[in-house]
Amino acid sequence: xxxxxxxxxxxxxxxxxxxxxxxxxxxxxxxxxxxxxxxxxxxxxxxxxxxxxxxxxxxxxxxxxxxxxxxxxxxxxxxxxxxxxxxxxxxxxxxxxxxxxxxxxxxxxxxxxxxxxxxxxxxxxxxxxxxxxxxxxxxxxxxxxxxxxxxxxxxxxxxxxxxxxxxxxxxxxxxxxxxxxxxxxxxxxxxxxxxxxxxxxxxxxxxxxxxxxxxxxxxxxxxxxxxxxxxxxxxxxxxxxxxxxxxxxxxxxxxxxxxxxxxxxxxxxxxxxxxxxxxxxxxxxxxxxxxxxxxxxxxxxxxx
Amino acid sequence: xxxxxxxxxxxxxxxxxxxxxxxxxxxxxxxxxxxxxxxxxxxxxxxxxxxxxxxxxxxxxxxxxxxxxxxxxxxxxxxxxxxxxxxxxxxxxxxxxxxxxxxxxxxxxxxxxxxxxxxxxxxxxxxxxxxxxxxxxxxxxxxxxxxxxxxxxxxxxxxxxxxxxx
Numbered sequence: 001x002x003x004x005x006x007x008x009x010x011x012x013x014x015x016x017x018x019x020x021x022x023x024x025x026x027x028x029x030x031x032x033x034x035x036x037x038x039x040x041x042x043x044x045x046x047x048x049x050x051x052x053x054x055x056x057x058x059x060x061x062x063x064x065x066x067x068x069x070x071x072x073x074x075x076x077x078x079x080x081x082x083x084x085x086x087x088x089x090x091x092x093x094x095x096x097x098x099x100x101x102x103x104x105x106x107x108x109x110x111x112x113x114x115x116x117x118x119x120x121x122x123x124x125x126x127x128x129x130x131x132x133x134x135x136x137x138x139x140x141x142x143x144x145x146x147x148x149x150x151x152x153x154x155x156x157x158x159x160x161x162x163x164x165x166x167x168x169x170x171x172x173x174x175x176x177x178x179x180x181x182x183x184x185x186x187x188x189x190x191x192x193x194x195x196x197x198x199x200x201x202x203x204x205x206x207x208x209x210x211x212x213x214x215x216x217x218x219x220x221x222x223x224x225x226x227x228x229x230x231x232x233x234x235x236x237x238x239x240x241x242x243x244x245x246x247x248x249x250x251x252x253x254x255x256x257x258x259x260x261x262x263x264x265x266x267x268x269x270x271x272x273x274x275x276x277x278x279x280x281x282x283x284x285x286x287x288x289x290x291x292x293x294x295x296x297x298x299x300x301x302x303x304x
Numbered sequence: 305x306x307x308x309x310x311x312x313x314x315x316x317x318x319x320x321x322x323x324x325x326x327x328x329x330x331x332x333x334x335x336x337x338x339x340x341x342x343x344x345x346x347x348x349x350x351x352x353x354x355x356x357x358x359x360x361x362x363x364x365x366x367x368x369x370x371x372x373x374x375x376x377x378x379x380x381x382x383x384x385x386x387x388x389x390x391x392x393x394x395x396x397x398x399x400x401x402x403x404x405x406x407x408x409x410x411x412x413x414x415x416x417x418x419x420x421x422x423x424x425x426x427x428x429x430x431x432x433x434x435x436x437x438x439x440x441x442x443x444x445x446x447x448x449x450x451x452x453x454x455x456x457x458x459x460x461x462x463x464x465x466x467x468x469x470x
Contacts, residue, residue, distance in 0.1 A: 175404065180403070181406065183405065184406030184407070213359070221359045222359070223452065227451065228451045229452045233362050233363075233366070239401055240397070243401070268401075268404050269400070269401060292390075294390055296379065298392055298393060299396065300379070300392055302414060303392065304413065304428055
């Protein structure tokens with residue numbers, strides 16, 4: 001039950017801080033989590049008045065990455081003034097990525113970091129206890145439970161992280177050990193489930209293009225209908241466009257109605273790019289991501 | 305005097321994405337120098353390797369290419385200073401992605417061929433063509449593209465038979 005104690009302390013600290021910053025005019029709005037209708041579930045909320053601050057909560061059901069509300073979904077936010085935002089460390093990495101890509105200005109943000117011991121893998125049963133079975137796969141591999149560089153982080157002592165099986169690492173190793181033909185059929189099976197609902201694109205903080213390459217039809221590079229060739233192309237283009245940028249919040253995988261292991265591709269790419277170019281999403285703002293810069297000494301053993 | 309052209313069971317389609325400043329000129333030099341190289345390669349000219357999006361390679365495979373060659377200026381020789389450096393990183397990443405998806409990387413070749421290296425162009429093209437010829441047709445993407453044309457899964461024997469006949 002330590003999780004609940006930690007998260008209720010975190011929630012209390014967030015409420016106090018949100019009320020303070022809204023009251024003294026530091027921020028025009030706070031993006032955070034509030035209780036949703038089902039018992040134990042949570043939903044994003046935008047608050048603009050200090051007296052509303054008591055609505056804010058934090059729990060293991062606060063799964064959303066709120067960074068997306070600062071780019072695509074920003075219509076909900078006031079135009080003027082700083083925005084306060086509640087972020088877990090994975091969300092903060094996405095936010096830092098957006099800062100690096102000049103999508104956001106650090107001065108216009110008031111970052112409320114959350115010391116995190118993990119969130120639920122599925123919110124179908126939001127009041128279920130957070131344990132080794134119910135924790136999200138991304139949290140199993142998380143080494144940064146304390147957000148760094150935030151404006152406010154509640155002072156909470158976190159327990160040592162339990163050694164959990166790293167599911168992505170295991171799955172990547174399993175796939176890498178297969179023959180190309182086996183991998184191809186594995187991914188075909190996964191991609192054939194895709195219904196092209198684009199929920200993964202909608203929820204991704206990094207998919208902020210005004211017009212997606214995959215929506216263009218002159219020329220049409222990616223078939224739009226949920227058919228085999230187009231599905232494969234969409235998922236490859238998505239993985240490629242997120243390569244070196246993805247912060248690993250795994251929202252794509254969480255929202256996928258067909259349970260396609262989307263974050264597996266992202267994790268694989270981030271591992272490869274770390275190995276090749278020693279660049280990884282973190283708490284430091286990178287001026288350029290690994291695929292936006294170059295080094296004259298880069299490996300070119302694959303080029304004749 | 306012409307060499308007798310050897311007959312092959314399978315003539316692979318190779319799409320080459322080349323930069324206009326180096327490799328295209330190199331291929332041109334090979335032509336004007338009357339060097340022989342397999343006619344399997346179809347050139348697509350780009351201003352720079354930095355302009356070549358990974359999605360072009362995907363599209364080429366989906367449209368029936370058996371092999372893809374991407375070629376441009378040597379590092380440091382880019383007409384636009386750094387296009388090929390960016391391309392090098394992008395393709396290093398894209399290769400890893402394709403490998404993870406299960407594409408045989410033997411069908412995808414990257415090379416630096418300068419405007420003076422007609423011989424190297426001939427060598428690269430010949431080697432890739434022969435390698436892909438030995439590997440046989442690229443089935444995976446073509447099957448996907450074919451499935452895309454069908455209005456449903458192949459559930460009846462008649463449909464399956466018609467499909468096999470293609």
